[in-house]
Amino acid sequence: MTRHPKLFEPGLIGTLKLKNRIVMPPISTNLAGKDGTVTDELIFHYAERARGGVGLITVENVCVDYPLSRHGAAQPRIDDDAFIPGLRRLADAVHEAGALIAVELTHPGMNAELRFTEGHTPVAPSAVPRSKDGLLPRALSREEVMKVVGKYVEAARRAKTAGFDAVELQACHGLLINQFLSPLTNKRQDEYGGSRENRLRFLLEILDGIRLYLGEFPVMVRLVAEDVLEGGLTLEDGQWFARRLEEAGADAIHPDFGLGGKEKRLEPMPYPQGWRVYLAEGIKKAISIPVIAVGVIREPPLAEEILEAGKADFVALGRALIADPEWPSKALAGEEKSIRKCIGCNECVVARHVEDAPLRCTLNPAVGQGRDFARIDRAEVRKRVLVIGGGPAGMEAAQVAARRGHQVTLYEKENRLGGALNIASIPPGKEKLNWVTEYYSHELPRLGVELHLGEMVDAEMVRAWRPDAVIVATGSEPAIPDIPGVARPNVIVAQTLLAQKMQFADKRIAIIGGGMLGLETAEYLAAQGNAVTVLKRYTTVSRLIEPLYRDYLLRKLKEEGVEFVTEVEVEEITDGGVVVLDRQGARKLIPADWVVMARGARASDRLAREIENFHPVVIGDAVEPRKIIDAIHEGFVVAKAI
Numbered sequence: 001m002t003r004h005p006k007l008f009e010p011g012l013i014g015t016l017k018l019k020n021r022i023v024m025p026p027i028s029t030n031l032a033g034k035d036g037t038v039t040d041e042l043i044f045h046y047a048e049r050a051r052g053g054v055g056l057i058t059v060e061n062v063c064v065d066y067p068l069s070r071h072g073a074a075q076p077r078i079d080d081d082a083f084i085p086g087l088r089r090l091a092d093a094v095h096e097a098g099a100l101i102a103v104e105l106t107h108p109g110m111n112a113e114l115r116f117t118e119g120h121t122p123v124a125p126s127a128v129p130r131s132k133d134g135l136l137p138r139a140l141s142r143e144e145v146m147k148v149v150g151k152y153v154e155a156a157r158r159a160k161t162a163g164f165d166a167v168e169l170q171a172c173h174g175l176l177i178n179q180f181l182s183p184l185t186n187k188r189q190d191e192y193g194g195s196r197e198n199r200l201r202f203l204l205e206i207l208d209g210i211r212l213y214l215g216e217f218p219v220m221v222r223l224v225a226e227d228v229l230e231g232g233l234t235l236e237d238g239q240w241f242a243r244r245l246e247e248a249g250a251d252a253i254h255p256d257f258g259l260g261g262k263e264k265r266l267e268p269m270p271y272p273q274g275w276r277v278y279l280a281e282g283i284k285k286a287i288s289i290p291v292i293a294v295g296v297i298r299e300p301p302l303a304e305e306i307l308e309a310g311k312a313d314f315v316a317l318g319r320a321l322i323a324d325p326e327w328p329s330k331a332l333a334g335e336e337k338s339i340r341k342c343i344g345c346n347e348c349v350v351a352r353h354v355e356d357a358p359l360r361c362t363l364n365p366a367v368g369q370g371r372d373f374a375r376i377d378r379a380e381v382r383k384r385v386l387v388i389g390g391g392p393a394g395m396e397a398a399q400v401a402a403r404r405g406h407q408v409t410l411y412e413k414e415n416r417l418g419g420a421l422n423i424a425s426i427p428p429g430k431e432k433l434n435w436v437t438e439y440y441s442h443e444l445p446r447l448g449v450e451l452h453l454g455e456m457v458d459a460e461m462v463r464a465w466r467p468d469a470v471i472v473a474t475g476s477e478p479a480i481p482d483i484p485g486v487a488r489p490n491v492i493v494a495q496t497l498l499a500q501k502m503q504f505a506d507k508r509i510a511i512i513g514g515g516m517l518g519l520e521t522a523e524y525l526a527a528q529g530n531a532v533t534v535l536k537r538y539t540t541v542s543r544l545i546e547p548l549y550r551d552y553l554l555r556k557l558k559e560e561g562v563e564f565v566t567e568v569e570v571e572e573i574t575d576g577g578v579v580v581l582d583r584q585g586a587r588k589l590i591p592a593d594w595v596v597m598a599r600g601a602r603a604s605d606r607l608a609r610e611i612e613n614f615h616p617v618v619i620g621d622a623v624e625p626r627k628i629i630d631a632i633h634e635g636f637v638v639a640k641a642i
């Protein structure tokens, strides 16, 4: 008997019978071939998720009209019959692995990137400059609109021929169908513009066309529930469209945001779980066909609660299934503590949207790497493996080594696992980082890893232990620059301040350092009601901070009244504050009751040097302080090689 009966109840979408209420929404992977063909990596990616127990997988962002609807560096295509054999291999693999499969038919319209459209000007319902960069798209003629309708219908036919179980029409996120629906982007004077009914016509013609040519083939609509841009569609518009789509024979509505607001659909870490579910709830009130809820659903009890409360009929798990494809099967088996819960760090978003690179995940090193890399084989010889350091690198290395059958012992000098995560999780909105430590704290003992917490390791101990392999993951320590006055009693190191959760009230606090550590410490202190000033060498904000989170954080700091003094060098710390020198050579005192040193960290590698004779493998911040993804991925790779 499962703890989540609603979640694992079979459900219907049109004629399609799902084994449970879990749907994977489309998430682009950049794992198709550059020519749009299906690759082994793409098949493996989706088959892994199917094996993990999801009911229905919706394949990402598929191009219906090349090159004008190209919307990604390595995006699957369905605009020609030549792509059917590859798509059939994908559908067969997902079916064999136990899930149903749909395809998301996508046209970005005005939001197509010029680097993908082979220089063609993006098309749109109307020549309205797009909000992100002012580029003016070309308005589709009436005849062209009808041709694009035909492209969707043809794409649906190919999906059915290839063995897909359904299609999902992409009609949100500011893409082409959304552009037709919204009065902000649709200024047409013909039958495709003006009234709501006219703005819906393009989408209805696609739906009607699919019905006419493919009969009962299930069609879901990823519908804009409301635009984020001011003056755009409201939830009432979304409800109205949903009602009309139900009348026209749509089989399910999967509501989400429309024009604008990328941050609201690729939420950075601070957004709470399930905050976007109100969109599904609102749409569900208007219709009786199934509604799919999406947005930061990370824990089975929340998914169950959404279904139980009747807010939606299905839940969509996107990043949750990237981080852990076995989320559904673990939830079904009551092994929730073994779920690697997505923390919303958006490393996956940076890969796909910023770098045009294959999908990757901080917590799951196997993502985007193909079958061989993902496989964790049993070791031929069982070795005694000593892992020194219980931060993310050490915990992942210990986990993988144990899975391979090695005898693993992990030493951590603090009384708990987590390392740098224990500090990084303190600023506001960073609590999800605790999930990482909770996961390993549950998994390592279960896998037989011997944990020694609160114990320092020295060279003598390593010598006495005589391990077959030593992994040094001793992390980092605060970098303290040699600034006059740095040892004064009014100076605190940011990491210490956070680790001890220090509280201040109504103080003037100057923070030296405007990287992620400095900015997050500023938010932590400002939230306590202090007057915070951040002193920075440069005006720009670190590119190492994920862009959506960076914008979010800077907005919060502004709201909290945090001041920035940029392009200054710190000369001295005094009892009264910080003396800085600006680019013009002018000196001034930034008055402060407390000074916080937030100049990052440096590798804690002393032990590694002392035990060189044992040929230790050094990983994570002990090599060089970097991101969590670097630590976890190094732990994975190193342990696979022992």
Ligand code: SF4
Binding pocket: 319, 320, 322, 323, 341, 342, 343, 344, 345, 346, 347, 348, 349, 360, 361, 362, 363, 364
């Ligand atoms: Fe979640 Fe981060 Fe993995 Fe993306 S990279 S799926 S946000 S844990």
